[in-house]
Amino acid sequence: MTRATPTPTPMVSTPKLVASNGSPPFVGGHLYRSVVGMLQNLCVTHPDVAFCVNKLSQFMNSPSNTRWKAVKLVLKYLIGTMDHDRRSTTGYVVYLGSNPIAWCSKKQAVVSRSSYEAEYRNLANCVSELLWVKQLLDEIGLSPCQIPVIWCDNASTVTVIARF
Structure with a gap:
């Protein structure tokens, strides 16, 4: 993720994150849970990703490749907004x-x-x-x-x- 291209939004509207999306299961279930847990802690200082992290945390027991891509998108968004100071x-x-x-x-x-x-x-x-x-x-x-x-x-x- 060190060379990841930043993205302007933390989540895309498609594909939808639903209970059964037909995507193959993600083999790194522990990694998925660990990263989503880290994102949950980060929501305290980055409320702009709270909705996305809430959605992603609903699938802790059944991570899939599509959901993992969504996690990576949130991380890319955070990389792109690291220097934002939130001042108006x-x-x-x-x-x-x-x-x-x-x-x-x-x-x-x-x-x-x-x-x-x-x-x-x-x-x-x-x-x-x-x-x-x-x-x-x-x-x-x-x-x-x-x-x-x-x-x-x-x-x-x-x-x-x-x-x-």
């Missing part, structure tokens, strides 16, 4: 009229537990930037005549913020 990217643009005057695109400093949390952090950074721009415009005597509009594409974040 923050991005926003502040416009004055139709002209961009401030913008940002960077990785967030911490790992967010949900897309809602990542978007909320992003909006907090955006509002901070807007306040700074407003102060700058006030200092130079260009007070904006419109209330700033903030756009967000995450429905749960918009719902929570609308309650404030």
Whole structure:
């Protein structure tokens, strides 16, 4: 597996992992159980493979060549995502009229537990930037005549913020 080609997904939709798939039995049953057990432990830090590992662990007593290929696919996925840090990217643009005057695109400093949390952090950074721009415009005597509009594409974040 050291020279394995990384894959972008941990599982494919075909062939389906079902109780009897007609695939010849895998001769390394102990190896299958050992690797799937290792993958179960890895699910603590890689929840993105939990569904696949759950499926694969249903066949501990009857490993087949098809199921072993599925195990190897999960391993290839993990090889390809080793350097992923799971931090979200923050991005926003502040416009004055139709002209961009401030913008940002960077990785967030911490790992967010949900897309809602990542978007909320992003909006907090955006509002901070807007306040700074407003102060700058006030200092130079260009007070904006419109209330700033903030756009967000995450429905749960918009719902929570609308309650404030």
